[in-house]
Amino acid sequence: MTIEIFLVGVGTGNPRHITLQAVKQLKSADILIIPRKDNNKSDLANLRHQICKELLGDECPPLFEFDLPPRNNEKTYLESVDEWHDAIAEIWTDCIENAQKALKRRLNSVGLLIWGDPSLYDSSLRITKRLKPSTHVTIIPGITSFQALTAAHKITVNEIGQPFIITTGRQIANFGFPEGINTAIIMLDGNCTFKTLEQKKYHIWWGAYLGMEHEILIEGRLAEVSDMIIKARKNAREIHGWIMDTYMLRKKYS
Numbered sequence: 714m715t716i717e718i719f720l721v722g723v724g725t726g727n728p729r730h731i732t733l734q735a736v737k738q739l740k741s742a743d744i745l746i747i748p749r750k751d752n753n754k755s756d757l758a759n760l761r762h763q764i765c766k767e768l769l770g771d772e773c774p775p776l777f778e779f780d781l782p783p784r785n786n787e788k789t790y791l792e793s794v795d796e797w798h799d800a801i802a803e804i805w806t807d808c809i810e811n812a813q814k815a816l817k818r819r820l821n822s823v824g825l826l827i828w829g830d831p832s833l834y835d836s837s838l839r840i841t842k843r844l845k846p847s848t849h850v851t852i853i854p855g856i857t858s859f860q861a862l863t864a865a866h867k868i869t870v871n872e873i874g875q876p877f878i879i880t881t882g883r884q885i886a887n888f889g890f891p892e893g894i895n896t897a898i899i900m901l902d903g904n905c906t907f908k909t910l911e912q913k914k915y916h917i918w919w920g921a922y923l924g925m926e927h928e929i930l931i932e933g934r935l936a937e938v939s940d941m942i943i944k945a946r947k948n949a950r951e952i953h954g955w956i957m958d959t960y961m962l963r964k965k966y967s
C-alpha cells in the first residue's frame with residue numbers, strides 16, 4: 714500500500730504567501746504533521762499553527778506534532794546530514810503510525826507545510842524517499858525567501874540576459890564569491906560571511922524575517938553597510954530569540 718505525501722510550500726512567514734492550490738492540497742490530506750515548537754524558533758511553529766487555523770479553518774485535517782532530532786556535528790557535514798535525514802524519516806514514520814492508532818483508521822495521505830519552496834535548501838523530498846512503506850509525492854510550490862527578498866527591495870535578481878547563482882554562507886566561506894558571475898543570492902548564513910569578501914566591490918540587498926511583521930531590510934555598498942547589517946542582525950536575534958536572513962550580492966564596483 715502506498716501512502717500519499719503532500720509537500721506544500723507555504724511561503725516565508727506571511728500567511729498571505731500561500732497559494733489557493735496549497736490551501737486546497739492541505740485541506741485534502743488525511744492528517745498534517747508539523748514540527749513541535751522549538752523554544753528558539755517558537756514563532757515559526759506558531760506560524761504553521763496560525764496558517765492552519767486561519768486558512769484551513771474547519772476543514773483543517775487533524776494535526777500531529779513531531780520532534781526534530783539534533784544533528785550530530787562530529788561527522789563530516791554530508792555524513793551528519795545523511796544520518797539526520799534517516800532519523801527524521803523514522804520519526805515521520807512513527808508519527809504517521811501513531812496518528813493511525815489515535816484515529817483508528819488507515820491513512821492514505823499526509824501533508825507537510827514546507828517553509829518557502831520545497832525545492833530550495835529543504836530536505837523533505839529526500840526524507841520522503843526514505844520512508845517505508847513506499848510513498849507517492851505531490852509537491853506544491855511556494856514563495857521562496859529570495860523572491861520575498863527581491864520583491865521587498867524592488868529589484869530583479871538577474872541583470873539583463875545574465876545568470877545568477879543561489880548558494881550558502883558555507884560555500885562563500887569555503888570558496889569565496891563564485892567565479893564568472895556577478896550576482897549571488899546567499900542563504901543559510903549564520904555568520905555574516907559577506908564580511909570575508911573584498912567589501913568595496915559589492916552591493917548588498919539584505920533582508921531578515923522576510924514577509925513577517927518584523928521584516929528588516931538594508932541595502933547599500935557592502936563596505937558602507939556591512940557593520941550596520943551585523944549590528945541589526947545581532948540586535949534582532951537578541952530580541953526575537955531567532956533570525957532568518959537572506960541577501961543578494963552583486964559585484965558592481967571595480
Ligand SMILES: C[S@@+](CC[C@H](N)C(=O)[O-])C[C@H]1O[C@@H](n2cnc3c(N)ncnc32)[C@H](O)[C@@H]1O
Pocket residue numbers: 725726828829830831832833834835856857858859899900901902920921922923924925957958959
Ligand atoms: C533551510 S532554508 C529553507 C529555504 C526555503 N525552502 C525557501 O524557499 O526559502 C532556510 C534559509 O532560508 C532563508 N529564509 C527562510 N525564510 C526566511 C525569511 N522569512 N526571511 C529571510 N530569510 C529566510 C534563510 O537564509 C534561512 O537560513
